[in-house]
Amino acid sequence: MARYVKLAGKAAILLGAALWLPFAAPAGAASPQGSVLEAAERLAPGDYIWAPEIAPRGPLLMIVSLATQRGTLYRNGVPIAITTVSTGKAGHETPTGVFTILQRDIDHRSNLYDDAPMPYMQRLTWGGVALHGGRLPGYPASHGCIRLPQAFARLLYGVTRLGMTVIVTEAAAVPRAAPGDPLLQTGPALAEGAVLWEPDRAPSGPVSIIVSAADQRLLVLRDGIMIGSAPARIEGPVTGTSAFVRQSGGSGAAAWLEVAIPGAIAAKVPAPFAGRVDIAADLRALLAPLMTAGTSVIVTPDSLRTASPSPLEILGGDESGAPTR
Structure with a gap:
């Protein structure tokens, strides 16, 4: 009709x-x-x-x-x-x-x-x-x-x-719909890098997880505030930034919605990320309750370190009262 x-x-x-x-x-x-x-x-x-x-x-x-x-x-x-x-x-x-x-x-x-x-x-x-x-x-x-x-x-x-x-x-x-659940799988033990977990810094709000191939590390943000950081191993090439958004839906619905985004290092039309992110089992247990509808996972080749010559600008930053345009 x-x-x-x-x-x-x-x-x-x-x-x-x-x-x-x-x-x-x-x-x-x-x-x-x-x-x-x-x-x-x-x-x-x-x-x-x-x-x-x-x-x-x-x-x-x-x-x-x-x-x-x-x-x-x-x-x-x-x-x-x-x-x-x-x-x-x-x-x-x-x-x-x-x-x-x-x-x-x-x-x-x-x-x-x-x-x-x-x-x-x-x-x-x-x-x-x-x-x-x-x-x-x-x-x-x-x-x-x-x-x-x-x-x-x-x-x-x-x-x-x-x-x-x-x-x-x-x-x-x-x-595009990303079939199955290719993200944040339990992988081999990750020896390097300490795990930071401070969920009380932001008790509620939307959750975003950013995974950097350059740093081999992930950050967890809730309501725009970092509440966690841990080592991560990316399996598969990362030629551009991809964003995955967790979906809700009925039986048989795809778990994630994926968007490929050209990044600072990527080509204009990057190949979507087809690998997976390996994390420690205890970290996966901490993240599991946060993986609800609306949660986003961003996989990027760029560094998240502020000292990097081309850090990824993502999810805003500290409030500074800067002018709007």
């Missing part, structure tokens, strides 16, 4: 089966993903599709593609909204990486660029990158922020929460 979905700035348009059904299809199917991309390509600057009833419950994930100037909102692995965006222009490029929403403000104003309005601001880094409503000319035009249609920014603000994962990528890739 056909449905109606409102597009910003236009009357409601009829979305027939060819456009509507892919949104409700499993995220792992190849043809529905292609149809979703086709739907996104048809949007004019300032347009969006908003259909949250397709997946009314579950963890949220937003992916912003610099290549296509599109943002896609997923709930429980199903795309429920697609929007046009305007990202950073030359000299003020929007950084790629995996971020969480650190701060929210309905009526925010830039303290760097002439008190410019930034309605429905959702901060991604303390260095000044945020999602917010703004002008969309059809090409990258911001000072680093991700501009959204005003109405979409308001709708997004109404469903998101602090700690939601936002992935910014140079590629036009869409997520």
Whole structure:
């Protein structure tokens, strides 16, 4: 049956089966993903599709593609909204990486660029990158922020929460279902490196686990605060950064949603991570209760050490009151 979905700035348009059904299809199917991309390509600057009833419950994930100037909102692995965006222009490029929403403000104003309005601001880094409503000319035009249609920014603000994962990528890739549970397996004893485990530093909040191939180590963050660190051994090549988001779902559903992200060392279109991460058995026992729907695991070739010449910028940092753009 056909449905109606409102597009910003236009009357409601009829979305027939060819456009509507892919949104409700499993995220792992190849043809529905292609149809979703086709739907996104048809949007004019300032347009969006908003259909949250397709997946009314579950963890949220937003992916912003610099290549296509599109943002896609997923709930429980199903795309429920697609929007046009305007990202950073030359000299003020929007950084790629995996971020969480650190701060929210309905009526925010830039303290760097002439008190410019930034309605429905959702901060991604303390260095000044945020999602917010703004002008969309059809090409990258911001000072680093991700501009959204005003109405979409308001709708997004109404469903998101602090700690939601936002992935910014140079590629036009869409997520794929990663079958089984390839991550964080118990491996051979890891002799080097102490295990840090301080869960009381952040008793609640979204959990992200970052695994560095360069450091052979993982960090555990909850609510953006590091609560753990331990040695890890990556089995398999890591040619680019991949983000895995734990899904909830019925019997037979894929355990993870995977997105490959070009990194500082990676090619523009990296091969998705097909290996696994070996950790000590006692650490796996500590992490098991945290591996719930919405938990993200990021595997990267880059170093997480701040002294590294090309450390991975991820999940924000310490609050510094830096200006927003």
